[in-house]
Amino acid sequence: xxxxxxSSRYLVKRTGEKVFLECVxxxxxxxxxxxxxxxxxxxxxxxxxxxxxxxxxxxxxEGYSVSREKKERFSLILESASTNQTxxxxxxxxxxxxxxxxxYTFGSGTRLTVV
Amino acid sequence: GNSVTQMEGPVxxxxxxxxxxxCTYTATGxxxxxxxxxxxxxxxxxxxxxxxxxxxxxxxxxxxxYRKETTSFHLEKGSVxxxxxxxxxxxxxxxxxGTSYGKLTFxxxxxxxxxx
Numbered sequence: 001x002x003x004x005x006x007s008s009r010y011l012v013k014r015t016g017e018k019v020f021l022e023c024v025x026x027x028x029x030x031x032x033x034x035x036x037x038x039x040x041x042x043x044x045x046x047x048x049x050x051x052x053x054x055x056x057x058x059x060x061x062e063g064y065s066v067s068r069e070k071k072e073r074f075s076l077i078l079e080s081a082s083t084n085q086t087x088x089x090x091x092x093x094x095x096x097x098x099x100x101x102x103x104y105t106f107g108s109g110t111r112l113t114v115v
Numbered sequence: 116g117n118s119v120t121q122m123e124g125p126v127x128x129x130x131x132x133x134x135x136x137x138c139t140y141t142a143t144g145x146x147x148x149x150x151x152x153x154x155x156x157x158x159x160x161x162x163x164x165x166x167x168x169x170x171x172x173x174x175x176x177x178x179x180x181y182r183k184e185t186t187s188f189h190l191e192k193g194s195v196x197x198x199x200x201x202x203x204x205x206x207x208x209x210x211x212x213g214t215s216y217g218k219l220t221f222x223x224x225x226x227x228x229x230x231x
Contacts, residue, residue: 004158033218033219037224042121042204042224044221045219048218058218090158103149107158
């Protein structure tokens with residue numbers, strides 16, 4: 001089975017800190033995604049990457065950046081964490097052209113609290 | 116742009132009750148439609164899907180039919196179990212061109228709790 005691993009399950013950071021959320025997938029998927037999940041808002045797309053070194057803004061990219069230097073790893077960066085970035089962050093990946101068959105594979109999420 | 120609207124939750128049912136979670140969408144063209152489920156402490160898992168009008172997706176006793184005329188994809192199950200307690204997300208994926216291609220757009224999520 002494809003596995004998407006997010007490095008931390010829970011994180012607590014201070015306002016103004018630079019925060020790195022890491023995501024690794026083990027099945028050579030081209031496409032990777034970062035979503036945030038908030039009650040009543042569902043999942044909202046922050047950034048996605050079609051392939052190595054490629055990135056595209058999603059619906060809510062402000063305050064975030066990403067890095068995809070290797071195919072298996074997609075990092076989400078909060079340049080200067082703020083309390084309104086307290087949320088659950090979900091990483092997902094999919095094989096190019098196979099989204100119809102298998103959907104996306106999601107990690108278990110990182111619950112980030114900014115104090 | 117694309118959007119997905121789910122019925123307000125939370126939904127609380129007794130075991131063996133009938134479940135419906137409504138989902139409607141707005142999209143250009145012919146999107147693919149999905150239901151994802153998130154069990155406590157876990158990421159999202161694909162529950163079922165439909166890729167064209169009148170398709171019926173089914174899995175684990177859950178069903179949903181792609182209704183283009185009503186732009187709906189309601190989730191149903193005839194007899195729920197305690198183990199079905201989870202958060203359910205309806206989602207769409209634009210299929211043809213444009214900047215939305217390949218991305219999933221999710222609804223708000225519906226919390227389902229099933230009591231014995």
